[in-house]
Amino acid sequence: MLWLIFTSGKCNLVCDYCGGSFPKDIIPWKINYDLKNIKKLVESDKNSTVIFYGGEPLSNPKFIMEFMDNVKANRYGIQTNGTLVKLLPEEYWKRMNLALLSIDGRREITNKHRGKNIYDVVVKNAKYLKSLGIETIARMTVTQDSDIYQDVMHLINLGIFDKIHWQLNVIWTEKWDVQSWSEKYLEGIKLLTQYFLEKLKEGKVIKIIPILGLISAHYFEAYKGSPCGAGYKSVSVTTDGRILSCPIAVREEWAVLGNVKSGYKLLEDPLPDICKKCEVKNYCGGRCLYSMKEKYWGEEGFLQVDEITKKYIKIVISIIPEIDKLIRDGIIRLSQLKYDPTLDSTEVIP
Numbered sequence: 001m002l003w004l005i006f007t008s009g010k011c012n013l014v015c016d017y018c019g020g021s022f023p024k025d026i027i028p029w030k031i032n033y034d035l036k037n038i039k040k041l042v043e044s045d046k047n048s049t050v051i052f053y054g055g056e057p058l059s060n061p062k063f064i065m066e067f068m069d070n071v072k073a074n075r076y077g078i079q080t081n082g083t084l085v086k087l088l089p090e091e092y093w094k095r096m097n098l099a100l101l102s103i104d105g106r107r108e109i110t111n112k113h114r115g116k117n118i119y120d121v122v123v124k125n126a127k128y129l130k131s132l133g134i135e136t137i138a139r140m141t142v143t144q145d146s147d148i149y150q151d152v153m154h155l156i157n158l159g160i161f162d163k164i165h166w167q168l169n170v171i172w173t174e175k176w177d178v179q180s181w182s183e184k185y186l187e188g189i190k191l192l193t194q195y196f197l198e199k200l201k202e203g204k205v206i207k208i209i210p211i212l213g214l215i216s217a218h219y220f221e222a223y224k225g226s227p228c229g230a231g232y233k234s235v236s237v238t239t240d241g242r243i244l245s246c247p248i249a250v251r252e253e254w255a256v257l258g259n260v261k262s263g264y265k266l267l268e269d270p271l272p273d274i275c276k277k278c279e280v281k282n283y284c285g286g287r288c289l290y291s292m293k294e295k296y297w298g299e300e301g302f303l304q305v306d307e308i309t310k311k312y313i314k315i316v317i318s319i320i321p322e323i324d325k326l327i328r329d330g331i332i333r334l335s336q337l338k339y340d341p342t343l344d345s346t347e348v349i350p
C-alpha cells in the first residue's frame, strides 16, 4: 500500500495554483504524534511504499531521517518542489527509490507559475538525484498556458526524467474556460499517443503515465477507484496523526479514515455511484476522489472536465489494436506494459 507521509505543512514556495504553506492549525509544521505508532502500521504492511509529502517535505529533513532510520518500508520516495534537495544528506537520498519533482514543462511555463529561476534549480537537482541512481519523475501541473505536447516532449527530451505525469489545474482552482482550451489539449494528447506508439514499434516503452496507466489497466487490472489509490490502496498521514484517503482533503471530514493511534479503515467501494455505469470506468476509476466529492466548479464544470477525460481515454485506447499486433509480433512483451501508479504515487488520469 502507498503511504503518503506529511513531514510538515510548511512550503518555501508560493506556486499560484497552490498558494504555499498550510495554516498550522490545519497541517502543523511539526510532527505531533509518536513515531512508534506509525512504525507499527507501516511495518505491518508487507507491500509498503512510503512517500514523503507536504507542504514541502524537505522543509523538515530531520523527520525524514528519523523516519527512514526507524520505520522499515519496501520503497521510499518523496514528492518535492525540488528546490531544497541539499537539505537531506546524500546517504539518505541514496536509500530513496524515487523522487517526484514538480516541473510544468518548458522554462517559461514553470517559472511563470512556480517562481523566478525555479526551472533551472529543479533541472539541476533532478540531474543530481539521477546521478545517485534515484528514479526521477516529473510532476507537472497543466494550466491554460500549457501546450501539453510541447511541454511533455520538452521534459522527455531533457533526458533526466524516467517518468512523467501531470494533473489538470481544474475543479479546485478558480474556474477558467477549460472547454475552449481542451481542443488543443486533446490534439496534443493525440500527438503524444502517436509518439508513444511509434516508440513501442521500436520496442521502447516511454513512461508517459497518463498513457501507460491506461494501457496497463486494459491488459492487467482495472481501477476499482481513483487510480491514485485514494482510500483503498493509498492513505495519507498528516503531521497531527490523522489518516486520510486523499492528501489534498486535509480539511474534509469525509476523507478521515482513522488516526495513527487507533488505526484506520479503508474504503470498501471507492468507485463513485455516478461512475458505476460509465463505459470507461475500468480505465478511469472515477478520476479523482477529491474533485468528485468537492465539485468546486459545480455540476456543469464537473461534466465539462468529465467530457475531456472521456475523450482523452478514447484517444489513448484507440491504439490498443496496434499494440495487440506488436505483442503478437514479439516487438513488445506484455509485461513491459504493466504499471501500478500506487508504487510511485503518480496520477494516471490528469
Ligand code: SF4
Residues within 6 Å of the ligand: 274, 275, 278, 279, 280, 281, 284, 285, 286, 287, 288, 306, 309, 310
Ligand atoms: S469518465 Fe467520469 S463518469 Fe466515467 S468513470 Fe471517469 S469520472 Fe466516472
Ligand code: SF4
Residues within 6 Å of the ligand: 226, 228, 229, 230, 245, 246, 247, 248, 249, 287, 288, 289, 290, 291, 347
Ligand atoms: S487524484 Fe484526487 S483523490 Fe487522488 S490523491 Fe490526487 S487529489 Fe486526491
